[in-house]
Amino acid sequence: MKPAAQAWVRPEVAAMHAYHVADARGMIKLDAMENPFPLPPALQEELGSRLGRVAVNRYPDPSGGGLKVRLADAFGIPPAAQLLLGNGSDELITLVTQALARPGATMLALEPSFVMYRVNAELAGMRYVGVPLNADFSLNLDALLAAIEAHQPALVFIAYPNNPTGNRYARADVEAVLAAAPGLVVVDEAYQAFADDSLMDLAGEVDNLLVMRTLSKVGLAGIRLGYAAGAAAWVSEIDKVRPPYNVNVLTQEAAHFALDHLALFDEQAALLRAERARLFAGLAALPGVEVFASEANFVTCRVAGAGALFAALKARGILIKKLDGAHPLLENCLRFTVGAPEENDAVLSALQQELA
Ligand code: PMP
Numbered sequence: 001m002k003p004a005a006q007a008w009v010r011p012e013v014a015a016m017h018a019y020h021v022a023d024a025r026g027m028i029k030l031d032a033m034e035n036p037f038p039l040p041p042a043l044q045e046e047l048g049s050r051l052g053r054v055a056v057n058r059y060p061d062p063s064g065g066g067l068k069v070r071l072a073d074a075f076g077i078p079p080a081a082q083l084l085l086g087n088g089s090d091e092l093i094t095l096v097t098q099a100l101a102r103p104g105a106t107m108l109a110l111e112p113s114f115v116m117y118r119v120n121a122e123l124a125g126m127r128y129v130g131v132p133l134n135a136d137f138s139l140n141l142d143a144l145l146a147a148i149e150a151h152q153p154a155l156v157f158i159a160y161p162n163n164p165t166g167n168r169y170a171r172a173d174v175e176a177v178l179a180a181a182p183g184l185v186v187v188d189e190a191y192q193a194f195a196d197d198s199l200m201d202l203a204g205e206v207d208n209l210l211v212m213r214t215l216s217k218v219g220l221a222g223i224r225l226g227y228a229a230g231a232a233a234w235v236s237e238i239d240k241v242r243p244p245y246n247v248n249v250l251t252q253e254a255a256h257f258a259l260d261h262l263a264l265f266d267e268q269a270a271l272l273r274a275e276r277a278r279l280f281a282g283l284a285a286l287p288g289v290e291v292f293a294s295e296a297n298f299v300t301c302r303v304a305g306a307g308a309l310f311a312a313l314k315a316r317g318i319l320i321k322k323l324d325g326a327h328p329l330l331e332n333c334l335r336f337t338v339g340a341p342e343e344n345d346a347v348l349s350a351l352q353q354e355l356a
Contacts, residue, residue, distance in 0.1 A: 012122050019119075027319045028343050033163070033191075033298050035219035036340040037268050047257050051250055060249040063239070067252050070259050071227055075213070081204030082235040085247045089190055089214040089226030093120050093157075096186060096210065096228075099238045100154045101126045108153035110139065112164060112327035114188065117157040129153065133329060137165040137292060141173045145180050154183040160199065161191045164323050164335050166294030171197055178206050184234055186210045191296035193218045193269040194276070203229035210234060215258060217297055218265045223254040272297050276338045282348040283336070286355050298337045306332040309354060316350050 006014045022031060029036075039047065061067070068083040077083065086092035093116050097107065101124035109117040111130035121128040131147045134140050148156065156177060161168040178185050185208055187199045192213055203211045210230035215223065225247065228235070258265065276299060283291045283301050291301040300323065303309060310322040323333040336347060 012125075016119075016122075022319060024319045027314075027317050028339065028346055029319050030337040030339050030343060030347060031319045031321045031335075032221070033217050033296070033337045034221045035217065035265075035268055035272070035297070036338075036343060037219065039219075040264075043261060043264070047254060050253055050257055054249045054253045056249060058249070059245050060247060060252055062245055063242075064247050064252055067247075067255055068227075070256065072229075074259050074262060075200065077200060077229045078202075078204045080231070081211075081229040082232045084228045084230075084235050084239055084242070086226040086228070086242075087246050087248075087251075088216060088224040089188065089212050089228070090116055091224075091246060092212055092226045092228045093117065093186075093188075094123075095238050095241045096155065096184070097121060097124045097126065099241045100184060102154065105154040106151045107155045107157065108147055108151060109157040110144070110159075110162070112323075112330055113157070113159050114163050114190075115326075126155070127151075133162075133165070135329065137162070137167050137329070139169040139173050141176060144173075144177060148177065148180050148182075152182050156181050156183070156185045157188060158185065159188040159190065160197075161195050161295040163190065163296065164298075164300055164321070164326075164330070164333075166292055166296045166298055166300050166335075168195055168197060168295040171199070174199060175202075178202075178209055181208060184208050184210055184230075186212055186228075188212045190214050191217055193265075194273055194297045195295040200229065204231055207231050208234070210238075215255065218269055220254070220258055220265075223251045223258075225251050225255050269297075272338050275341060275344055278341075279336060279338055279344050279348070282344070283351070286351055288355065289351075298335050300333055300335045302332050303334065303355075304332060306334050309351070310334060312354050313347070313350055318347055318350055320347070 064085040097120040106127040107121040108129045111132050118128050129151050131144050192198050200211050202209055210228050212228040214226040279299050283289050289301050289303045306324045321335040323330040323335050
């Protein structure tokens with residue numbers, strides 16, 4: 001008999017679990033930071049006919065040059081910055097990590113944060129150093145600067161605002177990290193549409209900064225488009241790792257379509273910010289619930305018996321994210337994606353009943 005697949009794959013792969021996505025069919029889906037609003041019917045029609053005219057027999061624009069120009073224009077990306085597109089920002093995280101994974105090189109990230117930083121470090125054979133946040137999820141700048149000094153990381157990831165905690169660190173602290181880090185600092189602004197600050201104005205100006213964003217959270221999670229902006233010297237190196245034609249023609253056309261209708265996505269983001277405030281207040285009013293301030297499209301809270309509460313909501317047809325168990329600092333934490341008004345009402349009333 002031939003040896004089993006596990007005997008052939010890399011040991012670090014054999015030890016991994018595949019990225020788990022919960023089955024949400026028929027449920028109120030508040031687990032994955034999606035925008036809850038589908039496209040209005042007239043725009044569905046327009047998108048359909050535009051996609052129908054795309055030349056699917058041809059490879060896409062290899063680096064998405066036309067789309068980059070439009071993104072730069074729409075999102076105020078400084079002229080000094082160069083752009084890189086990815087199949088979601090997930091792919092950009094992979095490209096950056098692959099490019100910087102020299103033997104012995106270190107990736108440094110805050111913890112808890114987006115798990116794919118660590119996963120990519122492991123897959124690329126990079127050393128990974130996680131620097132814990134404070135118990136209230138604020139940044140321990142002294143610890144972070146000390147870790148940078150000690151480990152001289154090739155790559156630092158900072159999610160700004162952070163997932164899964166929702167908070168945004170002080171801009172001055174991130175600027176201190178940029179000044180101290182010997183290598184590249186990725187500021188992951190996946191939740192920028194819901195935040196009160198961005199470091200995009202420094203992209204291309206500060207040599208070792210790469211600002212990463214995505215269209216996923218604002219209403220286009222299905223098209224998988226991420227973009228990163230930084231100094232040409234860094235972007236051109238990372239671009240060498242990018243597979244040819246990584247952003248397909250349908251995604252490129254759908255992104256052009258979205259840029260033609262930006263006002264709609266901006267309105268929805270404003271509505272979701274208002275709903276976030278309402279969800280925050282509703283959660284804070286519940287007995288025994290500690291809510292953390294958020295500048296993202298989700299709200300994280302801590303409540304005794306979080307695991308049981310997660311299961312009870314699931315039994316009621318509401319899927320949220322259980323953070324408890326994912327990291328010591330996330331004990332009894334739950335994450336609620338901000339949904340449509342009626343979904344947020346449903347979650348609050350279910351919680352009122354469960355916690356009564
Ligand atoms: N960065 C952060 C901080 C995230 O939370 C996520 C999605 N959960 C991503 C990147 C990846 O987003 P996408 O691949 O959809 O662009």
